[in-house]
Amino acid sequence: MVKQNNFPIGIFDSGVGGTSIWKEINALLPLESTIYLSDSKNAPYGNKTKESIIDLSIKNTEFLLNQNCKLIVVACNTATTNAIKVLREKYKVPFIGIEPAIKPAALQTKTNTIGILATKGTLNSELFEKTSNTINKKIIRKEIIGKGLVELIENGKLNSDEMTNLLSSYIIPLIKQNADCLVLGCTHYPYLIPQIRKIVGNKIQIIDSGEAVAKQTKSILEKNNLINSKAENVFHNFFINQDKKVLEMLITKTDNKFVKITEKDF
Numbered sequence: 001m002v003k004q005n006n007f008p009i010g011i012f013d014s015g016v017g018g019t020s021i022w023k024e025i026n027a028l029l030p031l032e033s034t035i036y037l038s039d040s041k042n043a044p045y046g047n048k049t050k051e052s053i054i055d056l057s058i059k060n061t062e063f064l065l066n067q068n069c070k071l072i073v074v075a076c077n078t079a080t081t082n083a084i085k086v087l088r089e090k091y092k093v094p095f096i097g098i099e100p101a102i103k104p105a106a107l108q109t110k111t112n113t114i115g116i117l118a119t120k121g122t123l124n125s126e127l128f129e130k131t132s133n134t135i136n137k138k139i140i141r142k143e144i145i146g147k148g149l150v151e152l153i154e155n156g157k158l159n160s161d162e163m164t165n166l167l168s169s170y171i172i173p174l175i176k177q178n179a180d181c182l183v184l185g186c187t188h189y190p191y192l193i194p195q196i197r198k199i200v201g202n203k204i205q206i207i208d209s210g211e212a213v214a215k216q217t218k219s220i221l222e223k224n225n226l227i228n229s230k231a232e233n234v235f236h237n238f239f240i241n242q243d244k245k246v247l248e249m250l251i252t253k254t255d256n257k258f259v260k261i262t263e264k265d266f
Contacts, residue, residue: 005228008033008235009217010069012060015043015154016240016247017188018075021098023251024214025073026236029221031228033258035067037266038240038247044150045078046119046186053121057083061091063239063266070226073217074098075187077118081125094220099131100185101209106135108205109181113140115174115204118185120145142179144170146186153188156246159195167192168199175203184208191250239264 009032011022016038026034037060039045045053057079064072073096074080074087080097088095100122105114122128123143132141152163174182182204184190190208221227238261240247247261 004070005226007068007070008035010035010064010072011075012037012064013075013187014045015040015150016250017153017186019250020187020190021073021075021210021213024210025217028214028218031231031234033235035064035069036238037063040154040240040242043154044119045076046121048121050082053079053082054086057087061087065093071221077185077187078121081122081127094224096213096217096220098187098209098213099127100183101207102132102135102183105181105183105207106139111178111180112138113142113177113179114181114183115142115144115179116183116185117144117146117170117189122185142174142177146170150188153191154246156249158191163195167195171196171199175200179204181205181207234258241265
């Protein structure tokens, strides 16, 4: 039997946003190799039908399995909420999903009003609705479809005036509606935190799922005896089916010498 501990962790997203999850995983599990798949050509998934999201998620999973990944992180809220059930039924490899952290927000809010910034595909999903129904009924949820945000990030316009204006139109009304917590329901959105802070300062608490996903990844690896304990031949291979410029901008700051980025049609 082939020992799988030194096999890589697979991660996929509808674009470069899932690198926010990759950073958390890499920080917590520095001895683990990773393969990241950025399906930027089809971003964002949030505007697609459930059937399309499932098909793309299966395609991404097959790519990562062909790279001998021992565990797959679905680093996309929309893909998780629409497709992870199908993926778990279809494949034996463990899957880690991600969905908006509305439960922590519901516990931390003092005004009983939380904002949830996410894609249409996430907010309209059955899983999101199921999770939402588990929180205190007294909590008021202000759901905002972050239309256009993913596209701006994918096009390298992270700090543009266009981004500031669009974010302002989404965030400022939340403050006026007494929200004191903002849940980032898309893995692209943590890259917007500096922008959000410029707009609203510390008037709102920002909550994302990155750290929790990394901890869950570690837990599942340990449970399945898949943790890699040797600092040998560690690598981080990134594949993107569009121009790699934005991806390079986001991850070269990690100064990880084991990173390799490849443009590849898939």
